[in-house]
Amino acid sequence: MSTALDRLRAMARERAMVSSAAAVIGWDQETYLPDKGHAWRAEQLGWLSERGHELGISAAWGDALAEAESAADSPALLAAMRRDFDRATKLPGELVAREAQASSLGKQAWVEARKKSDFASFMPHLETLLGIAREKAECWGYEAEAYDALLDTYERGATAANIATLFEALRPRLRDLAAAAVERSVARDAKLPGGPYPIAAQQAFNGKVAASLGFDFEGGRIDTTSHPFCTTLGPRDVRLTTRYDENDFTSSLFGVIHEAGHGLYEQGLPGTEFGLPSGEAASLGIHESQSRLWENHVGRSWPFWEKWLPVAAEHFPQLATVELADFMAAVHRAAFSFIRVEADEATYDLHILLRFGLERRLVAGELAVKDVPAAWNESFEDLFGMTPPDDAQGCLQDIHWSMGGLGYFPTYTLGNLNAAQLFAAATADESIAAGVAKAEYSPLLAWLRKNVHSKGAVMTPAEIVREATGKEPSPEAHLAHLARRYLA
Structure with missing residues (x-):
């Protein structure tokens, strides 16, 4: 029975x-x-x-x-x-x-x-x-505000008040770090060679990179869309998407690495538990930690490009004469930009602070929908010192509100914080650090499978981070990572 x-x-x-x-x-x-x-x-x-x-x-x-x-x-x-x-x-x-x-x-x-x-x-x-x-x-x-109930859908245990406290503490440190990183990048003026970077060549290169990270193409694929995403259609059917720019191959590449991070998480969840909390992602903050870890801590690292720049040059001949140091200066270039998904690490979190503030006001009824473009531009001017030229580069750039995803945006910065803390803990293991130094990532993926993916959603996000790293969730590893990469 x-x-x-x-x-x-x-x-x-x-x-x-x-x-x-x-x-x-x-x-x-x-x-x-x-x-x-x-x-x-x-x-x-x-x-x-x-x-x-x-x-x-x-x-x-x-x-x-x-x-x-x-x-x-x-x-x-x-x-x-x-x-x-x-x-x-x-x-x-x-x-x-x-x-x-x-x-x-x-x-x-x-x-x-x-x-x-x-x-x-x-x-x-x-x-x-x-x-x-x-x-x-x-x-x-909800106890305090309606936004809490929405946020809890995506990040169990989080509240708007706690997120606001965290973000207010981060805000001055992030603004100072971003400004310094942008100033240094302007002085270096590093740029990649111009296009064209044919889409077919980008697709071939992106596929090789995703497979090298561990993404299983017998259980997934990459397609094209207007806003990159990853979705799971079954326990071993994970779909990645990206968009292409023939003038910049890194746009689709980093999009694929980011979405492959999500895909690796989905492929690492217990397949026999599909449909149960034990077979589901713990939260969007944990999900985003996986995509940001692979995109930024791996995909924008020196060891990664020591291996992959020569391969990229085989696909894109204009890269053949580019020195690794010059290439990395371009990859680590910081600039204030209008589009979140194209933002560098140093300025990215400022985009999330803006969106969190606006949607919290929207849900509370303090901001009318008709006033969103003006409020967006005002907040953007305050954080970035410039005003979007149109709504496509301003309040219309993200898909989230169109799919009812109010309460979603804070998880991106939580993901950045978790990614840095998890990566630091993983690479404290000498064998994993040695693999990362040679751009061999199976030890890192195995660590994530054991300490994050296998946990499903039975534990809370904070419990997963605490158990995996031995520390309470904190922004310090993320801030230290940004300072090393952009200010050292």
Whole structure:
């Protein structure tokens, strides 16, 4: 006779079938769906989201969960499942479906609005998605502010007040460090040779690099989209995307390394636990730690390019005469820029501080949607000393609000902090440090598999970092890393 936990696992697998089917058509929407297919796709996603939600809040699920809890079997897993169940049961199925449809239509509206730099055309969609986010927050409940309920979706245990305290402490240190890094880069004036860097050559090179890091192409692939992302369509089906610039091969390359970091995490989660907390990522802050670790601590390092610059020159002949020191000066070039996803490490976190402040005000009703462009430009001027020339390079550049991702942005900086702390702990092991020095990364990946990936979402993000590094989560490793790279 099956136990209650066995029944839970079976129901979780059934729900995972529905959610992974939604992920497949969501991936298709971002890559290959023809323009006239978006309206029906929104209805499909809404229907599937509601069906998956109904499965996860069913009486049978609740009964099996309660019975398993009484048997005291796998208490950590069941505690995570209880949390997810209690949150899910507070959301009406109609609201879940409405959000899926609104986000599907919102993403398409954002793509068109960004092309035309036309915030007004996207504004009704943002109004709708903001309203839905507030509804969800009220359903979940919160102690201090609605933003806390949204943030907890992405980073368990985090609060807006704690994030604000952290960011306010980081703000002056990051601004000073960024200004000094930019000043040094201006003096060096390092640049890579101009294009063209043919897209086919970029695709070939990017694939070699991703495979060398450990990304399994028998369980994944790379496609093209307007906003790079990684998505998991099944326990061994992980899709990466990037976008290409024929004048700069590093734009797609670092995008691929970043998304491959996400993909390595997904490929390292226990496949037999797919659909359960034990087979899911712990949080977006932990997820982002993996992408930023591989992109920045590995992909922008000297040992990496000692190995890969000659290979890059085989694909892009204009690099053949470039000295490694000059190449690295260009890779480590710091500059204040309008676009977050193209920002260097020294200035990147300032973009996140800006977005956190704006969306917290939006959720609280202190900032009207119609005033977002002006508020964005004002905040950008304060942090960066310049004003975006248009909305495409300002408030329309990110996809997150169009998919209802309010509360998402702080996890990027949390990811940077976690990445530095995890990398420092891993490379304290001499064998891992020796591998990194030779651009051989299987020991590093094995350490991450053991200390991060295998944990799933049963532990909290803070517990994972604390257990892996022996220290409480802290910004100090990240700040020290930036100072070594940009100011030493």
